[in-house]
Amino acid sequence: MANTPYPESYYAASANPVPARPALQDDVETDVCVIGAGYTGLSSALFLLENGFKVTVLEAAKVGFGASGRNGGQIVNSYSRDIDVIERSVGPQQAQLLGNMAFEGGRIIRERVAKYQIQCDLKDGGVFAALTAKQMGHLESQKRLWERFGHTQLELLDQRRIREVVACEEYVGGMLDMSGGHIHPLNLALGEAAAVESLGGVIYEQSPAVRIERGASPVVHTPQGKVRAKFIIVAGNAYLGNLVPELAAKSMPCGTQVIATEALGDELARSLLPQDYCVEDCNYLLDYYRLTGDKRLIFGGGVVYGARDPANIEAIIRPKMLKAFPQLKDVKIDYAWTGNFLLTLSRLPQVGRLGDNIYYSQGCSGHGVTYTHLAGKVLAEALRGQAERFDAFADLPHYPFPGGQLLRTPFAAMGAWYYGLRDRLGF
Structure with missing residues (x-):
C-alpha cells in the first residue's frame, strides 16, 4: 500500500514527535466517521468526543498533510468575505448570527492549546x-x-x-x-490529534476514503477496510478529490x-x-x-x-x-x-448535509485556520440536534463555477488578474 509522506516543508522538518498510526485494515463501527484529519476533521472529532460520541477519523495521508499543516500559520479573524458583504447578501438576521461567530475560531484554538497543552509556538x-x-x-x-x-x-x-x-x-x-x-500549524494539528486519541478517538492514516455507501447506515470504504457509522463528516477540503461529486462541482x-x-x-x-x-x-x-x-x-x-x-x-x-x-x-x-x-465562487465556506446523515464543511477560500475550528464546533452541534448556527452557514447561497470544471480555472485566474491589476494601480 502506498505511503504518502509530508511535503518537504519547514513544518514537517520541525514537527513534534508523533506515534505511528496504522492504516485501516478491518471493518469497524462507530458513531461518527470523519473523513480528513486536518483542522475541520480534528476540531469536529474533539467536540464530538467531548460530548460522548464514538469517533473514527480516516486520513488519506498523515495528520495535517493538507492545508492544515502547510499554511502560513496565521490566526486571522472573520471570513474571506467580511460580515458586511454577508449582510448585503443574506440580510441582518442571518448576518448577525454569522457575525457573532466570526471571532470564535481564534478563541477555540487558544482554548485547545491551553486545555491539551499543545506545543505550537502560539x-x-x-x-x-x-x-x-x-x-x-x-x-x-x-x-x-x-x-x-x-x-x-x-x-x-x-x-x-x-x-x-x-x-x-x-x-x-x-x-x-x-x-x-500565529502558530506552528502542523504542530497544532498534531496536538489536536493527540487530544482526539486521549479521549478515545481513533485515527487511521494512509487510509483514503474511496467510496461512500449512502443510506440509513452509511459506510465509508477505504482500500483495505470500511467504517459503518451513524453519521459521516466530510472534511477533506482541497484534498477531497471527486469523492463527493456535488461538492467538487462548487469549489x-x-x-x-x-x-x-x-x-x-x-x-x-x-x-x-x-x-x-x-x-x-x-x-x-x-x-x-x-x-x-x-x-x-x-x-x-x-x-x-x-x-x-x-x-x-x-x-x-x-x-x-x-x-x-x-x-x-x-x-x-x-x-x-x-x-x-x-x-468557492462566493469566497464563503460551504456547509451542509447530504441526506440525513452526511455533513460537510469546505471552501474556506484562504481563511481557514480560525474558521475550521469554528466549523468543527458547529458541525458537532448539528449532530447533537442544535442546528441554528449550522443553518446560518448552510443557508448561505452558493453557485457552481461558470463553465463547470473545464472553465473554472481560467475564469478564476482572469478575475484574479483583474484584481491584481487593481492592487498594482492602487484603485
Missing part, C-alpha cells in the same frame, strides 16, 4: 498592513464593522506606529488585532506558495518584527509573513488556480520578500513548499 497579535490610502480607509471601516459585533481588541496604526511593529517602508498604516496571532483547489529562511538570529529577527506579530497586507492577492519559534521568516503569497505545483517556488516568493525586506538580500532560503486551499 503568539498573540496580527497586523493588517495598508499599502495605499484606500486600503487604510478600508481598515478604518473594518474596525468599525468588527466593533459592531463586539470585537474590540483592535488598534489603528498610522505610518509612524506601523514602523514600530514592522520594518517595512511600503506601508502607509495598518490595523493591529491582538486576538489575532476549486488553489495552490499557495511559502518559503522559510534560514534562522536569522535574535537581533535581525527583532529588527524586522519587534513585537513578533504576524503580518498580511491588504492586497487582493496578498502577501503574509511571520517569525517562527527559532527565528526564521516564513513568507507566503501568490495563488496558482487549479492547484498545480510551480517549478520554482523560491523564484516566485523571494522577490516578494525582498520587496518588503530588502535587508534580507543575502539570507538563504532553507525551505520552499506549496499547499492547496479550496476556493
Whole structure:
C-alpha cells in the first residue's frame, strides 16, 4: 500500500514527535466517521468526543498533510468575505448570527492549546498592513464593522506606529488585532490529534476514503477496510478529490506558495518584527509573513488556480520578500513548499448535509485556520440536534463555477488578474 509522506516543508522538518498510526485494515463501527484529519476533521472529532460520541477519523495521508499543516500559520479573524458583504447578501438576521461567530475560531484554538497543552509556538497579535490610502480607509471601516459585533481588541496604526511593529517602508498604516496571532500549524494539528486519541478517538492514516455507501447506515470504504457509522463528516477540503461529486462541482483547489529562511538570529529577527506579530497586507492577492519559534521568516503569497505545483517556488516568493525586506538580500532560503486551499465562487465556506446523515464543511477560500475550528464546533452541534448556527452557514447561497470544471480555472485566474491589476494601480 502506498505511503504518502509530508511535503518537504519547514513544518514537517520541525514537527513534534508523533506515534505511528496504522492504516485501516478491518471493518469497524462507530458513531461518527470523519473523513480528513486536518483542522475541520480534528476540531469536529474533539467536540464530538467531548460530548460522548464514538469517533473514527480516516486520513488519506498523515495528520495535517493538507492545508492544515502547510499554511502560513496565521490566526486571522472573520471570513474571506467580511460580515458586511454577508449582510448585503443574506440580510441582518442571518448576518448577525454569522457575525457573532466570526471571532470564535481564534478563541477555540487558544482554548485547545491551553486545555491539551499543545506545543505550537502560539503568539498573540496580527497586523493588517495598508499599502495605499484606500486600503487604510478600508481598515478604518473594518474596525468599525468588527466593533459592531463586539470585537474590540483592535488598534489603528498610522505610518509612524506601523514602523514600530514592522520594518517595512511600503506601508502607509495598518490595523493591529491582538486576538489575532500565529502558530506552528502542523504542530497544532498534531496536538489536536493527540487530544482526539486521549479521549478515545481513533485515527487511521494512509487510509483514503474511496467510496461512500449512502443510506440509513452509511459506510465509508477505504482500500483495505470500511467504517459503518451513524453519521459521516466530510472534511477533506482541497484534498477531497471527486469523492463527493456535488461538492467538487462548487469549489476549486488553489495552490499557495511559502518559503522559510534560514534562522536569522535574535537581533535581525527583532529588527524586522519587534513585537513578533504576524503580518498580511491588504492586497487582493496578498502577501503574509511571520517569525517562527527559532527565528526564521516564513513568507507566503501568490495563488496558482487549479492547484498545480510551480517549478520554482523560491523564484516566485523571494522577490516578494525582498520587496518588503530588502535587508534580507543575502539570507538563504532553507525551505520552499506549496499547499492547496479550496476556493468557492462566493469566497464563503460551504456547509451542509447530504441526506440525513452526511455533513460537510469546505471552501474556506484562504481563511481557514480560525474558521475550521469554528466549523468543527458547529458541525458537532448539528449532530447533537442544535442546528441554528449550522443553518446560518448552510443557508448561505452558493453557485457552481461558470463553465463547470473545464472553465473554472481560467475564469478564476482572469478575475484574479483583474484584481491584481487593481492592487498594482492602487484603485
